[in-house]
Amino acid sequence: MDKKLLTSKIKRRALELGFAKVGITTADDFPEYEAELHDRPGYRPWINPDRSEDPERSYLIEGVRPRGIMPGAKSIVCAVYDYSRLAYPEELTASVARAYLSRAYVPLPDSICGLRARALHDYLTSLGCRVYDGDKELPQRLCCARAGVTTYGRNNFAYAEDCGSFVILYTYLTEAELEYDAPTVRCDCPSGCRKCVEACPTGALYAPGKLAPQRCLLYSHMRDSAVPADIMEANGTLIHGCDRCQTACPRNIPVMRGAAEKDPFLELLKREFDLEKILFMDDAYYERVVRPIMYNYIRKPEVFRRNAAIAIGNTNDAGYIPALKTAIERGEPIVREAAAWALERIGGGPR
Template identity: 45%
Template structure:
């Protein structure tokens, strides 16, 4: 059995849906696209991705791409339009002590046993790696899609120093030619055209990458405090998942009873550590931005029962909290007068 076969079989043994292999060559086309488009400068400026893995690991020869089918359990209704499903699945940048963190470590340990030098901290373009490794295609909404499970996939990439057998890239477009459902449904019109996104209009970006959410976007964010699934939820390529009857996620069922907007706005350290961090540790490390996001959702709710909590927030020492609480109060009171 070749080392390539061993790697693929062990990945599937661990529960990964697909395992693909590609070269560690530069991602020149991806870099060219980033540089040619507006509003993407923050990706390169903040080193969010590395387009030249060999600069960080001169011995790099291959990239092992692992696909996880993360949507295998149902999501409580009150969380479904509040938090992105990939975060509720606790698989995005998994913490070391989590199930998915342990799964990834087992894969790294196995590669080490095979004599590979492994780097799991080189953040190559994940979707492009998956397409180059033949395990996914990229959809019009910019998500990666895998045959059989759609776009509800988490992509992990491991850069190693062994030359392996490389898979045939799957760079073709598999979206229906006349379909624009993802573009039409996007609450903030972040999808400008097929395969082209303005990230600074994306709800996720405004949830965690910027302190000041433009006034014209706040209403459009709706109830979403940590990511958005709308373009995936309407996609015909995800029907295979949407039709499945899934078992409950008992952990989410437990915490969903406590994950309310007032609880997030008024959270103490214990609530933050026990209810927020386990699922929303990805981009925000302090309670402040979660509180701001909860305030925006309150303002968009039309629910006047939130007014006392917002009035209390107006007394906060944090100017950001006061600013957004004032906006939310004006919006709720204005709606109630109509």
Template identity: 30%
Template sequence: MSAPTLAELQALVDDEGIVLGAAPAAPYDEAEAALADRVERGLWADMRFTAARPEVSCHPERAVRGAQTVVSAILPVWEPATERPAGPVGRLPRYAWGDPYGVLRAALGRVRERLAADGFRSVVHVDANHHVDREGARRAGLTFTGKSTMAIAPGLGTFIAIGTLITDAAIAHDPPEPVRQGCGDCTLCIDACPTGALDEAYVLDAEACVSYWTQSRREVPDAVAEGFGDMVYGCDVCQDVCPYNHGPIARRTEREPTDAGWVRLDAWLEASEEDLVGRYARLYVPDLDGRYLKRNALIALGNGPVEHRQLARPFAEGEDPVLGPAGRRASTPQ
């Protein structure tokens, strides 16, 4: 039986606003070399993720016996926000306002079912260690890599989530046209990064990256903690300034504003660790330990108005190895 075309698979995901692209299932030699370089130079910190097993994550041709095609899916995630609420408030990155990876898993699951009905085998990887999704999207002609190291999709910008399906079906599609590297002389993301994590264009130093530290077990250095600003997870600074987001944002500003990006710091600090982890099950939290989310809330509290810092006092006076240092920093005049 012949395999469906990419256009036929695209029709299965149109309702979610997902865009599909395809490329041959072949080794990601450049991505594998880049991962090795970052690890060797100590720029990967203690992360594992796709660098844990590059012989898997950079080799889609091994994901399914007889793999023929990598189908990449991108989903826009930018939504307008409501006005900042009063009181002690922190922010989540835009990709965490909803569950875009859940949407991608469901949509690609439908694609997999369609292929299975035609007798083809497939595997879906979304936000997983098993596949370098950004490289798949780049090879499919959907994105290019910016100086921020973010995947930039012309017409959609950087506020996207990416998922992948690898199949033994030879999906008919137009050969992807290479996307022109479009950063030119622009250095807005490099200049805006609060901790200098992007000082080398096209290379991220995880040891200086706010997003990495919000997800780390390690005690956050003071210089990085200051760079958190009011973020309690992740960081959007390099995306907020990217010119490729101007058009996509302008086209989505008429959508209904959401308050999903705002979190009450006092509510986070009062909640049980189990409740926090359960409420944000879609996020990576080290050891599923809600203290790390509370630590981030304390850091954001310490970066905010002085009148809210009394909320940190109980943690500053405690001996908890995760919350104590963050509580004492938040209680100390900056």
């Protein structure tokens, strides 16, 4: 099959499967990405190539040379999933970022999004395109910009036309030679705009396009050690991720205004979601309410409980005082510490 027909078939199938955009770029190296990683302070844990510091981490540097992880690779198929159209319940967005509510980011294999991602992979192989199946990650945002389907935002997110930054990116490295799209590696944010920087509650986004990852709220939600007091205070009621640099963005305002579709599962979940129940959650509640939308990073139940305690502390609701006192008495060490902070913040007494 000639590459023009092959490319056409792939793009048509991706759109049929429900992806909003699809583009293709070369498997050439990404030297600018490598340089940026080394230039950013605080990124050392994510670029250690020998994984000696933490063998469980995914090291971003490994995907900089696609042919190093798949000799003979020629193309990268880039697909964009749009999760912007949902009217996400406020009962959930107060605590969980939209990307996780969409269940599209690193989707579970048996989920709708997981099946969609696998279906495109399988379609590529059915056409004779050998696809990389290893665990090393490509720089997805740069792949998709080089494939002409996204641009950059000053908040470090990728933006797709009509979707804003509420997109999940999927990349498929293949040995097939395909037709390549014109790159859109650029930032289309309004000149001089700093709304995302100003909206960042912890200063993690310290300049346009510059992020200190260990100051990001998501990083604090993932850690199983103590969270600094200033980050707890800035956290609000979030327990998994943060959308503030996205919801403040002028490029996203029209998209958010047009969001009208309801997700029946999230509508069900909003009636079951409760911070106090997460503070004391058992396995059944975790499986029914927490895991379906927050399976990405956190594996220890006590981390969710700790995050719930911090969120409760920022509600200023004295009705939570009995629950916090119980958590101090019965919780795991990181839960007790967060609950004590929360109790003092609400006004239920010193530690």
